[in-house]
Amino acid sequence: MLVTISGPPGSGKSTVASTLADHLSYEHISGGDIFRGLAEDRDLTLAEFNELAEEDPQIDKDLDRRLRETARGRDDIVLESRLAGWMAGEYADIKIWLDAPMSVRARRIAEREDKTPAAARAETEAREESETQRYEEYYAIDFDDITIYDLSVNTARWGPDAVTDIVLDAVDAYQAERDEGPTPIENVRYQF
Template identity: 60%
Template sequence: MLITVSGPAGSGKSTFAAALANALEVDHVSGGDIFREMADERDMSLVAFNELAEEDDQVDRDLDRRLREIADENDDLILESRLAGWMAGDHADLRIWLDAPMDVRAERIADREDKSVTTAREETTARAESEAKRYAEYYDIEIDDRSIYDLVLNTSRWSPAAELEIVLAAVESYDPDDDEGRAPVTGVDYDF
C-alpha cells in the first residue's frame, strides 16, 4: 500500500510518517532526506542548497521528479513530503494531510531549531508563502486544496499515538476497489 503523508512545516509529518512505516513494517521515504542527499551530491551545505533552491527552480523540480519516480516504482511505502500527495498522484492508495495551527507549528519548530517562537513563526510564514507561489507556478498546484486527501488530521488535537491509531484504522478499512467519492489528482502539470 502506497501512503503519502503531507503537511506544512511543523505539522509532525516526518515523525508521524516514520511511526506509521514502523507500524506497517514498510519503508519510509522522506522528501527532506532526498533534499539532503541532493545537497550532498552537489557537495553543498543545507543552507547553501536552500539558497540555491530559492534561485534555481530546477532544485525543486529535481526533488519532485524523484518523489514522483519513487511513487511510480513502489507499492508498499510511506512517502512523506509537502507535495507527496500531489506527486504520487492517483498511484497513492491513501493520501494524508497533517496540519496544526500556526502557533503550535511555530512552537514545535522553535523547539526543534533552537530559535524564538516569533522567529520561527516569521520564517515559517515566509516559507509557506514562497512555496505556495512556486507550487502554483511550477505545477498549477494550489497547496491549500485539500480535496485530493483521503484523511486530514489536526495534529494539535491528538497525541502521536492517537494519530497513529486513527490512521491505522483507516488503513485497516481501506478497500482498493472503492474509489467512489475520491477526488482524482487532475490538472497538475508535472513539468520536471
C-alpha cells in the same frame, strides 16, 4: 500499498510517517529529509537552500521528480513530504493531510531546531510563501486545496500516537476492491 503523508512544516508529518511505516513494515521515504540533505551537502541552512531554490527551479523539480518516480515504481511505502499527495497523484492508495495552527507548528519547529518560536514562525511563514508560489508556478498546484486528500487531521488536537492511530485506522479500513475512486487530481503540470 502506497500511503502519502503531506502537510506544512511542523505539522507532524515525519513523526507520523515514521511511526506508521514502522507499524506497517513499510519503507518511509521523506522528501524533507532529502531536501535537508541536499542543503547540508551544499553547507547551507534550510532557509538559505530554500532561497537558492527560488532562484534555481531545478532543485524543486529534481526532488519532486524523485517523489513522483518513487510513487510510480514502488509499493509498501509511506511517502512523506509537503507535496507527497500531489506528486504521488494517481499512484497513491491513500493520501493523508496533517496540519496544525501556525503557533503550534512554530513551537514544534523551534524545539526541533533549537531556535525561538518567533524565529521559527518567521522562517516558516517565509518558506511557506516561497514554496506556495513555486508550486503554483511550476505545477499549477493550489497548495491550499486539500480536496485531493482522503483524510485530514489537525495534529494539535491529539498527541503523535493518537494521530498515528487515526491514520492507521484509516489505512487498516481501506479495501481496494470497495474503493469507488479518489478525488481526481486535475490540471497539474508534471513537468520535470
